[in-house]
Amino acid sequence: MLILGENLLEKMIAHSRAALPNEACGLLAGSIDGAGVKNAEEVYCMKNVDESPEHFSMSSAEQFAAVADMRRRGIVLLGNFHSHPGTPARPSEEDIRLAFDRSLSYLIVSLARPEPVLKSFIIDKDGHSVTEERLVSR
Ligand SMILES: [Zn+2]
Structure with missing residues (x-):
């Protein structure tokens, strides 16, 4: 299960809309409790260096800065x-x-429909399984 901290859902949707017509991307960070529940506290919005509506690659400089911020916090x-x-x-197959x-x-x-839809998945390539993860927004 993934719990999104306050405003994180809105932040991801706003970043996704701002990147249109291209895909947007970013990282989520936080903590994992003893039961394996993920508590997301921060979303790092990244530039899609592919600038494509069908692919994304995160800016490596921004990824580096995000990891440094995670360590600090x-x-x-x-x-x-x-x-x-x-x-x-x-x-997608590529995802x-x-x-x-x-x-x-x-x-x-x-963003295919007027109302944005956010879902989370656990992808186990070796087990060839894609499982939707329970997602809760604070
Ligand atoms: Zn995709």
Whole structure:
């Protein structure tokens, strides 16, 4: 389960809308409790250096700065997010191919409809499974 701290949902949606017509991307960080529940405290919005409506690559300089900020604050990487400007909030074949860590949450913001949809997934490439993760917003 992933719990989003205050305003994080709004922050991801605003970043996704600002990047249109291209995909937007970023990282989520926070803490994991003893039961494995992820508490997201921060969202780092990143530049999509691909500048594409179908692909994304996070700026490496921004990723480096985000990891430095996480270390300073004592929080850990929980996952990442990207937007789908015109398709549903479901991992694409490429999203699954590029997923590298089944402990991370892979969030997708779909802007295909007027009302944005945010979903989180656990992608286990070795087990060939994509599971929707329970997502709660504070
Ligand atoms: Zn995608």
